[in-house]
Amino acid sequence: MVATLKISSEVFGNNGIIPTKYTTEGLNINPALIISGLPMNTKTLVLILEALDGPKAPVTQWVVWNISPTNKIRENIIPGEEGMNDLRRHHYSGPNPPAGERHKYAFKIWALDNFLHLDHSAKRPALEVVMAKHVIGFGEIIASYQKKLS
Numbered sequence: 001m002v003a004t005l006k007i008s009s010e011v012f013g014n015n016g017i018i019p020t021k022y023t024t025e026g027l028n029i030n031p032a033l034i035i036s037g038l039p040m041n042t043k044t045l046v047l048i049l050e051a052l053d054g055p056k057a058p059v060t061q062w063v064v065w066n067i068s069p070t071n072k073i074r075e076n077i078i079p080g081e082e083g084m085n086d087l088r089r090h091h092y093s094g095p096n097p098p099a100g101e102r103h104k105y106a107f108k109i110w111a112l113d114n115f116l117h118l119d120h121s122a123k124r125p126a127l128e129v130v131m132a133k134h135v136i137g138f139g140e141i142i143a144s145y146q147k148k149l150s
Contacts, residue, residue, distance in 0.1 A: 002138055003037060003038075003136060003138075004037060005035055005038065005109055005111060005139030006037050007107060007109055007141040008033070008036075009032060009143075010031075010032055011031050011032070012031070014141050015143065015144075017145065018094075018095055018105060018143045018144065018145040023096060023145055024093070024094050024096040025096075025147060026094070028093070028094045029076035029094070030062065030073070030075065030077065030094075031075055033047075033073045035070065035071055035072065035109060036071060038111050039111055039137050042113070042136065042137065043113055044066050044067060044068070044069065044080070044111075044112050044114070045067035045068075045070070045079075045111055045112065046064065046065045046109065046112060046116075046127065046131055047063075047067060047079065047080070047107070048060060048063055048064075048106075048124065049061045049062035049092070049094075049105060049106070049107050050105065050106050051103055051104075051105055052103065052104040052106055053097070053101075053103035053104055058106075059086045059087070060086045060123070061086070061087065061094070061095075062082075062085055063084065063124055064081065064082050064083070065080055065081050065083065065116045065118065065131070066081045066116055067080035069111070078091070081118070083123060083127055084122065086123070097146065099147050100146070100147065101146065102146035103146075104143070105145065107141050108139075108140040110131065110137065111137030111138070113134050114134045116134075118130060
């Protein structure tokens, strides 16, 4: 059975608004995330940020694995090993909807019972195949962002 993880943020609530600081209009850094409910046998965490709206949705904007079990992922940090996102980058790519549009974004976290061995060029589909047999917990927080009109 997969445990339910609770994910929260000090800067936005579930179904809240992501502050500009964490978007491409701001500093484009990851927000801090607070995690609770990790199973006792958690060896590592996986974190994915995905855009849920738009013509090509979902779009994976950040992929990180082998994060040491923690109750908080700090702001502006690379918490583990980064893979390739759908924007062909190895780093956090914050919300960037078209001007005037409000899009939703999901920060998803998985607790795993093992470490993952992946090349840094790996994308989300390869990660999902490797982690599938090791998932022992899952949680997500969804928030939105609306880019200002120019």
